[in-house]
Amino acid sequence: xxxxxxxxxxxxxxxxxxxxxxxxxxxxxxxxxxxxxxxxxxxxxxxxxxxxxxxxxxxxxxxxxxxxxxxxxxxxxxxxxxxxxxxxxxxxxxxxxxxxxxxxxxxxxxxxxxxxxxxxxxxxxxxxxxxxxxxxxxxxxxxxxxxxxxxxxxxxxxxxxxxxxxxxxxxxxxxxxxxxxxxxxxxxxxxxxxxxxxxxxxxxxxxxxxxxxxxxxxxxxxxxxxxxxxxxxxxxxxxxxxxxxxxxxxxxxxxxxxxxxxxxxxxxxxxxxxxxxxxxxxxxxxxxxxxxxxxxxxxxxxxxxxxxxxxxxxxxxxxxxxxxxxxxxxxxxxxxxxxxxxxxxxxxxxxxxxxxxxxxxxxxxxxxxxxxxxxxxxxxxxxxxxxxxxxxxxxxxxxxxxxxxxxxxxxxxxxxxxxxxxxxxxxxxxxxxxxxxxxxxxxxxxxxxxxxxxxxxxxxxxxxxxxxxxxxxxxxxxxxxxxxxxxxxxxxxxxxxxxxxxxxxxxxxxxxxxxxxxxxxxxxxxxxxxxxxxxxxxxxxxxxxxxxxxxxxxxxxxxxxxxxxxxxxxxxxxxxxxxxxxxxxxxxxxxxxxxxxxxxxxxxxxxxxxxxxxxxxxxxxxxxxxxxxxxxxxxxxxxxxxxxxxxxxxxxxxxxxxxxxxxxxxxxxxxxxxxxxxxxxxxxxxxxxxxxxxxxxxxxxxxxxxxxxxxxxxxxxxxxxxxxxxxxxxxxxxxxxxxxxxxxxxxxxxxxxx
Amino acid sequence: xxxxxxxxxxxxxxxxxxxxxxxxxxxxxxxxxxxxxxxxxxxxxxxxxxxxxxxxxxxxxxxxxxxxxxxxxxxxxxxxx
Numbered sequence: 001x002x003x004x005x006x007x008x009x010x011x012x013x014x015x016x017x018x019x020x021x022x023x024x025x026x027x028x029x030x031x032x033x034x035x036x037x038x039x040x041x042x043x044x045x046x047x048x049x050x051x052x053x054x055x056x057x058x059x060x061x062x063x064x065x066x067x068x069x070x071x072x073x074x075x076x077x078x079x080x081x082x083x084x085x086x087x088x089x090x091x092x093x094x095x096x097x098x099x100x101x102x103x104x105x106x107x108x109x110x111x112x113x114x115x116x117x118x119x120x121x122x123x124x125x126x127x128x129x130x131x132x133x134x135x136x137x138x139x140x141x142x143x144x145x146x147x148x149x150x151x152x153x154x155x156x157x158x159x160x161x162x163x164x165x166x167x168x169x170x171x172x173x174x175x176x177x178x179x180x181x182x183x184x185x186x187x188x189x190x191x192x193x194x195x196x197x198x199x200x201x202x203x204x205x206x207x208x209x210x211x212x213x214x215x216x217x218x219x220x221x222x223x224x225x226x227x228x229x230x231x232x233x234x235x236x237x238x239x240x241x242x243x244x245x246x247x248x249x250x251x252x253x254x255x256x257x258x259x260x261x262x263x264x265x266x267x268x269x270x271x272x273x274x275x276x277x278x279x280x281x282x283x284x285x286x287x288x289x290x291x292x293x294x295x296x297x298x299x300x301x302x303x304x305x306x307x308x309x310x311x312x313x314x315x316x317x318x319x320x321x322x323x324x325x326x327x328x329x330x331x332x333x334x335x336x337x338x339x340x341x342x343x344x345x346x347x348x349x350x351x352x353x354x355x356x357x358x359x360x361x362x363x364x365x366x367x368x369x370x371x372x373x374x375x376x377x378x379x380x381x382x383x384x385x386x387x388x389x390x391x392x393x394x395x396x397x398x399x400x401x402x403x404x405x406x407x408x409x410x411x412x413x414x415x416x417x418x419x420x421x422x423x424x425x426x427x428x429x430x431x432x433x434x435x436x437x438x439x440x441x442x443x444x445x446x447x448x449x450x451x452x453x454x455x456x457x458x459x460x461x462x463x464x465x466x467x468x469x470x471x472x473x474x475x476x477x478x479x480x481x482x483x484x485x486x487x488x489x490x491x492x493x494x495x496x497x498x499x500x501x502x503x504x505x506x507x508x509x510x511x512x513x514x515x516x517x518x519x520x521x522x523x524x525x526x527x528x529x530x531x532x533x534x535x536x537x538x539x540x541x542x543x544x545x546x547x548x549x550x551x552x553x554x555x556x557x558x559x560x561x562x563x564x565x566x567x568x569x570x571x572x573x574x575x576x577x578x579x580x581x582x583x584x585x586x587x588x589x590x591x592x593x594x595x596x597x598x599x600x601x602x603x604x605x606x607x608x609x610x611x612x613x614x615x616x617x618x619x620x621x622x623x624x625x626x627x628x629x630x631x632x633x634x635x636x637x638x639x640x641x642x643x644x645x646x647x648x649x650x651x652x653x654x655x656x657x658x659x660x661x662x663x664x665x666x667x668x669x670x671x672x673x674x675x676x677x678x679x680x681x682x683x684x685x686x687x688x689x690x691x692x693x694x695x696x697x698x699x700x701x702x703x704x705x706x707x708x709x710x711x712x713x714x715x716x717x718x719x720x721x722x723x724x725x726x727x728x729x730x731x732x733x734x735x736x737x738x739x740x741x742x743x744x745x746x747x748x749x750x751x752x753x754x
Numbered sequence: 755x756x757x758x759x760x761x762x763x764x765x766x767x768x769x770x771x772x773x774x775x776x777x778x779x780x781x782x783x784x785x786x787x788x789x790x791x792x793x794x795x796x797x798x799x800x801x802x803x804x805x806x807x808x809x810x811x812x813x814x815x816x817x818x819x820x821x822x823x824x825x826x827x828x829x830x831x832x833x834x835x
Contacts, residue, residue, distance in 0.1 A: 160763075
């Protein structure tokens with residue numbers, strides 16, 4: 001990478017402004033094309049048959065009757081998806097999750113699929129497929145799955161990370177551990193100790209747009225896929241590998257995305273649609289229903305967490321430990337490991353220990369959800385921190401300030417921190433008017449902190465300057481949160497031209513080099529770095545072309561505010577050449593002018609946020625209402641502040657839903673009881689107050705403009721902030737998320753009964 | 755020679771040690787020598803390890819140099835959402 005990513009201070013002209021979003025009009029008028037809006041002539045309708053059992057061995061699948069139904073063009077089972085994973089265990093899990101091979105591992109697991117001329121015929125065909133199941137004992141609860149004698153989900157799984165190699169298979173795939181110091185000794189120095197157990201239920205990202213794609217496999221072995229995704233290059237890699245294709249022969253074009261939040265980082269239906277198209281010889285459109293999205297895409301983990309924290313009378317934390325158990329669905333994951341890394345990351349701790357257990361259950365394969373695993377850990381830790389502050393007799397903000405990590409602190413997950421932003425967010429909260437606003441009867445205020453790592457990754461960008469001087473920016477990261485506007489601002493800033501003269505598009509997989517997906521809050525961080533690099537490459541060419549036009553050395557040409565400027569006394573009579581003038585002459589100075597960049601963006605920098613919440617509880621019904629909510633977070637540099645605020649508000653809104661209502665409810669039969677938005681209640685506008693935001697800008701030293709990722713951290717504090725507010729309002733500590741009205745009422749009644 | 759600190763689980767895989775001294779100029783050489791000198795770590799390297807250099811986490815820039823006096827800390831290579 002010939003690019004220096006180090007931060008250097010500068011005065012911005014475009015970056016930091018708030019232009020109208022380029023995709024806004026299409027989205028509010030319904031013109032924007034989402035996954036399900038794409039159609040091809042002659043396309044078939046794909047439908048998937050799903051297991052009604054939580055755990056069952058598939059003895060036999062008879063598709064003969066379905067195949068004979070007029071209008072059915074293809075029927076597939078796992079036999080049509082041979083194993084090309086070549087020993088890659090993670091890819092094999094994805095293959096098995098796309099189409100069950102030997103066992104159905106959760107309610108909703110795909111077992112067969114059809115492509116037919118219309119939806120009615122496809123549905124009829126599904127009913128004609130006969131699956132002979134041997135129903136097995138199941139387990140859906142994370143704690144139950146760890147118990148001796150629990151039904152084994154995969155008898156080839158032996159727990160990793162134990163001191164002694166296990167001799168028996170287990171539902172626990174991995175134990176991980178982090179920390180430093182001596183927690184036993186640390187607790188010995190504590191005057192106060194809080195020890196509690198917490199639970200959080202499984203939630204879904206709740207993206208409004210379901211998974212949707214159109215697959216078209218061609219007779220020459222090539223294929224096209226139009227799909228809603230957070231990472232079309234990753235989808236191409238996965239689909240190509242699962243179908244035994246060269247990646248270059250599969251072109252993936254992404255649609256607009258109606259929400260992803262980590263849930264559109266995995267393939268589910270796409271390899272199935274491609275396999276159906278390959279068998280039928282026609283394009284196949286496959287759109288998951290909401291029921292299927294809930295039952296068979298990737299929700300977050302359900303968790304069970306024990307926390308213990310001790311402090312001296314002066315408020316210094318002496319020791320902290322946590323045991324975190326996270327459900328993974330039926331396939332191995334590293335969700336508890338991440339929880340164990342993030343749990344105490346906000347604090348300066350001499351003695352800390354966290355242990356994570358990854359637990360298999362008969363639920364859908366867990367997927368990432370916005371700062372995956374961190375919100376649940378923060379809920380447990382920040383609840384205990386709040387309670388400990390009370391025992392010590394300190395204000396909860398002051399208690400956190402006293403113990404906050406800072407530059408030079410050894411983080412709970414290992415390394416020593418460089419410059420970080422937890423302190424400034426806490427100081428901002430301490431001084432925020434929200435903290436001083438009066439509260440009424442049955443109302444409570446809570447606050448909490450949150451941490452997330454943020455990532456970079458592989459990124460490739462093209463910047464093309466047209467003959468008229470306008471600029472096309474082709475990027476390979478999906479725009480999930482306004483990145484096309486932000487990246488246009490970045491290109492305009494670097495080139496010194498107006499934002500209106502830059503048009504950013506998300507290019508298909510045949511038009512650019514590989515890009516990692518938009519996850520880890522990396523979209524704007526990584527692609528802005530690549531855009532700056534591409535723009536600087538284009539500027540070098542612009543200077544060369546201006547030098548030709550002037551017939552002087554390129555060394556005498558500088559780039560200033562969108563113009564080539566000849567430097568030196570001997571060129572004093574030369575006027576400036578604008579980008580537009582140089583572009584107009586490009587046909588005779590060497591042809592098209594472009595800048596390209598491929599790089600790995602690293603050094604994203606860790607991120608912190610602190611939230612404040614006011615809530616009112618109805619003691620008669622347990623119903624709650626969030627009255628006021630404030631987010632304070634470090635953005636490094638807010639490229640488009642409105643989008644940054646939107647990310648902060650979106651994370652808080654999702655956190656409020658998670659904290660108060662959302663949960664997967666399984667029956668004793670192992671079937672999901674509430675796979676729809678009527679029974680799985682996400683917050684709507686009328687449930688939420690205006691969410692106030694405060695953007696802090698502490699430059700990231702590893703980005704030229706100081707940019708940090710902002711998309712995920714904002715969902716980390718809400719569970720705890722709301723739990724602390726509700727606990728203060730109700731006078732009883734809430735330890736189980738979601739704090740739905742029945743759960744709050746039960747807690748209130750238990751407290752009243754003493 | 756740089757001192758490399760391993761996170762808890764990786765330390766177990768390396769035979770119960772929390773630090774290793776490795777002669778390596780960059781992340782690529784570090785991973786190569788870790789795999790050679792501690793074969794038990796190779797599956798972990800294949801699965802993905804991130805390297806924290808003075809608190810900044812590097813996941814993919816294997817050409818990143820390892821300063822002699824820097825704090826080098828190995829972490830699981832994580833994914834986001």
